[in-house]
Amino acid sequence: MKSTINVFPLRAIRVGFLWFAMLCGAFMSALYAQENPADSLKLINLSEVVVISTGRQLDHQKQRKPLSTLDEFLESSRSINMVKRGAYAWEPTMNDMASERLAITIDGMQIFGACTDKMDPITSYVDVSNLSEAQIGSGQQGAAFGNTIGGGINLKLDKSNFKPTGCNGSLESAFESNNKMRVFGGELNYSDEKFYLNTDGIYRKADNYKTGGDEEVKFSQFEKYNFSVNSGYKLAEGKSVSATLIYDEANNVGYPALTMDVSLVRAVIGSVSFNQDTLFGNFSNWESKVYYNTIKHVMDDTKRPDVLIHMDMPGWSETAGFYTQANFNKEKNHFFFKLDGFYNKSYAEMTMYPTNSNEPLMFMLTWPDVRTKDLGFYAKDHITFEKASLKLSTRLAYHSNTVADDFGLNSLKIFYPEMEKTNTRFLKSFSAQYHKMLNDFHFNGGLSYGERAPSVSEGYGFYLFNSFDNHDYIGDPNLKTESSAEANVSITYKKSIFEITATANYFRVFNYIIGVVDPSLSTMTIGARGVKIYNNLEYTQLFNASLSGRYNISNAFKLTGNVSYHRGVDNDGENLPLISPISYRSALDFYKNQFSASFSVEGAGTQTNYNPAYGETKTAAYATLSASIGKRFFINENNLFVKAGIENILDTYYSSYTDWNNIPRMGRNFYLTISYSIN
Numbered sequence: 001m002k003s004t005i006n007v008f009p010l011r012a013i014r015v016g017f018l019w020f021a022m023l024c025g026a027f028m029s030a031l032y033a034q035e036n037p038a039d040s041l042k043l044i045n046l047s048e049v050v051v052i053s054t055g056r057q058l059d060h061q062k063q064r065k066p067l068s069t070l071d072e073f074l075e076s077s078r079s080i081n082m083v084k085r086g087a088y089a090w091e092p093t094m095n096d097m098a099s100e101r102l103a104i105t106i107d108g109m110q111i112f113g114a115c116t117d118k119m120d121p122i123t124s125y126v127d128v129s130n131l132s133e134a135q136i137g138s139g140q141q142g143a144a145f146g147n148t149i150g151g152g153i154n155l156k157l158d159k160s161n162f163k164p165t166g167c168n169g170s171l172e173s174a175f176e177s178n179n180k181m182r183v184f185g186g187e188l189n190y191s192d193e194k195f196y197l198n199t200d201g202i203y204r205k206a207d208n209y210k211t212g213g214d215e216e217v218k219f220s221q222f223e224k225y226n227f228s229v230n231s232g233y234k235l236a237e238g239k240s241v242s243a244t245l246i247y248d249e250a251n252n253v254g255y256p257a258l259t260m261d262v263s264l265v266r267a268v269i270g271s272v273s274f275n276q277d278t279l280f281g282n283f284s285n286w287e288s289k290v291y292y293n294t295i296k297h298v299m300d301d302t303k304r305p306d307v308l309i310h311m312d313m314p315g316w317s318e319t320a321g322f323y324t325q326a327n328f329n330k331e332k333n334h335f336f337f338k339l340d341g342f343y344n345k346s347y348a349e350m351t352m353y354p355t356n357s358n359e360p361l362m363f364m365l366t367w368p369d370v371r372t373k374d375l376g377f378y379a380k381d382h383i384t385f386e387k388a389s390l391k392l393s394t395r396l397a398y399h400s401n402t403v404a405d406d407f408g409l410n411s412l413k414i415f416y417p418e419m420e421k422t423n424t425r426f427l428k429s430f431s432a433q434y435h436k437m438l439n440d441f442h443f444n445g446g447l448s449y450g451e452r453a454p455s456v457s458e459g460y461g462f463y464l465f466n467s468f469d470n471h472d473y474i475g476d477p478n479l480k481t482e483s484s485a486e487a488n489v490s491i492t493y494k495k496s497i498f499e500i501t502a503t504a505n506y507f508r509v510f511n512y513i514i515g516v517v518d519p520s521l522s523t524m525t526i527g528a529r530g531v532k533i534y535n536n537l538e539y540t541q542l543f544n545a546s547l548s549g550r551y552n553i554s555n556a557f558k559l560t561g562n563v564s565y566h567r568g569v570d571n572d573g574e575n576l577p578l579i580s581p582i583s584y585r586s587a588l589d590f591y592k593n594q595f596s597a598s599f600s601v602e603g604a605g606t607q608t609n610y611n612p613a614y615g616e617t618k619t620a621a622y623a624t625l626s627a628s629i630g631k632r633f634f635i636n637e638n639n640l641f642v643k644a645g646i647e648n649i650l651d652t653y654y655s656s657y658t659d660w661n662n663i664p665r666m667g668r669n670f671y672l673t674i675s676y677s678i679n
């Protein structure tokens with residue numbers, strides 16, 4: 001009885017808040033959020049730009065949580081959702097498609113993770129301290145970054161670019177109460193018209209986080225360092241060279257949703273570029289880059305209880321590549337040409353140590369030293385008319401995979417005796433995107449076609465355990481090229497104080513690659529339910545729609561919101577995995593006299609379209625509330641920013657469809673960020 005009385009006021013508040021949230025949501029759905037967390041998103045046609053920092057400084061003024069992880073920044077985007085296996089290294093998805101179907105680059109550089117279990121999406125190898133923005137292209141609009149089905153994301157590095165700013169620097173620190181995350185960061189920059197040097201470093205350490213209701217999520221800790229240096233030198237007017245180097249290392253990273261953790265993951269990412277403002281004829285902005293990156297990933301099960309057979313599972317990925325690009329303007333035609341190529345080496349192994357030490361060790365190559373060569377040509381023509389424009393683009397690529405390790409090749413030949421060492425494909429992408437302005441209305445519509453090659457795991461993976469559906473996966477080197485036909489539309493009504501956009505896209509993906517159970521095979525992983533082989537489904541259909549809005553209530557107050565709907569089915573009408581239920585988000589932001597505040601709600605409906613065959617269960621509806629306040633102080637010529645906030649105010653216990661094995665999300669969390677910048 002007593003507990004009921006105790007609970008009642010809380011429930012009343014919760015219901016009240018939810019009601020308010022729904023009201024906001026409904027109201028907001030009638031508005032358009034071109035800019036999400038206080039201006040951090042800018043919409044470029046159907047794609048987005050997530051601004052992370054401006055002028056070598058994290059934007060403490062406008063970001064609700066300036067030192068949040070890059071993952072949190074990306075999640076705040078309208079078009080990206082993040083799949084979570086713990087507190088670290090979330091996996092971006094766009095249009096309900098994940099890594100294999102996206103092209104993700106860092107400053108135009110191709111990088112491939114070194115983990116067979118997707119513990120290390122590319123986005124985990126940089127931090128907010130390195131970046132200026134995330135450029136997002138939906139569907140084939142992301143093909144500038146590589147072959148893709150779902151879209152492309154380019155994480156643009158932050159550089160001074162010869163701005164005459166002289167010396168400046170900043171020190172930053174943050175603390176989060178829930179997992180006791182400590183963040184320390186700093187940067188030191190020099191820039192003049194002939195030379196610039198940017199350096200930054202960031203360190204994050206977090207303990208296990210706690211769910212709503214204060215349950216500890218074991219193995220959710222992590223520790224990460226990131227350092228970067230980039231520099232440029234002007235050889236002559238309109239001619240410069242630049243170089244970048246990023247070192248990123250994470251240790252003792254827990255993955256509570258998986259059966260293993262990570263003891264070490266290290267990336268070294270470097271590039272040298274040559275830039276020239278002009279080229280022969282009408283060519284301009286000529287930029288060329290050569291790059292190299294190497295990643296080492298070491299999984300660790302030694303801290304887990306009840307490990308029957310200890311396993312060592314290290315993986316390596318090395319990529320070397322280049323691109324050269326230029327613009328070409330002729331009257332109404334604005335061309336962009338890019339030639340790019342890369343060479344990747346992916347190698348991963350597994351050693352099993354039987355409990356009886358007299359038994360022999362078991363060794364397998366889970367990625368058999370797969371060498372991928374890719375040479376691509378991308379061209380775009382942006383044709384401008386009066387109050388209208390047409391964008392035509394294409395990517396043509398030669399793509400080949402070779403299994404370089406004979407032991408690995410022979411292992412795969414058990415399943416595919418006829419398989420060739422090398423598999424070559426020719427990949428194509430075409431896209432047409434039309435934009436028309438009519439008074440305050442903007443219409444966008446596009447049709448496109450794209451192709452992608454299977455990933456290393458899909459083509460050559462050897463007994464990769466997937467804890468989501470509890471199956472071992474084997475690749476198929478003879479998979480057909482996956483292709484997609486895509487249509488998109490959007491309508492925006494735009495006034496200076498008010499904006500609303502409705503968008504929708506549809507993908508029909510042919511030869512959709514997904515694991516299908518092969519009952520004739522027996523498992524390698526103890527406790528696995530069966531073995532799946534990557535297969536081409538005849539086709540699948542994906543549909544995404546959203547309604548978003550912005551309303552400037554006054555100069556100081558701004559209201560934004562977004563509601564989205566998603567659906568994904570295969571050719572038998574069965575649900576595809578990891579498709580978002582209805583989700584919504586709304587925020588009220590205040591900014592005046594160097595003082596900022598925000599109140600936001602985020603939530604999703606019940607996941608009714610789930611598929612148990614892929615290990616999914618019905619995820620319940622949820623809503624969470626967050627708030628923040630911040631103030632900027634001037635000390636002499638310098639700036640001090642202080643920001644504090646609460647996330648999940650009501651300490652709701654929940655998980656979303658993106659949470660691997662429904663691992664519960666973080667409960668109530670207080671954060672404090674302090675930044676001091678010296679100009």
Ligand SMILES: [Cu+2]
Nearest residue numbers: 115117119299
């Ligand atoms: Cu891993």
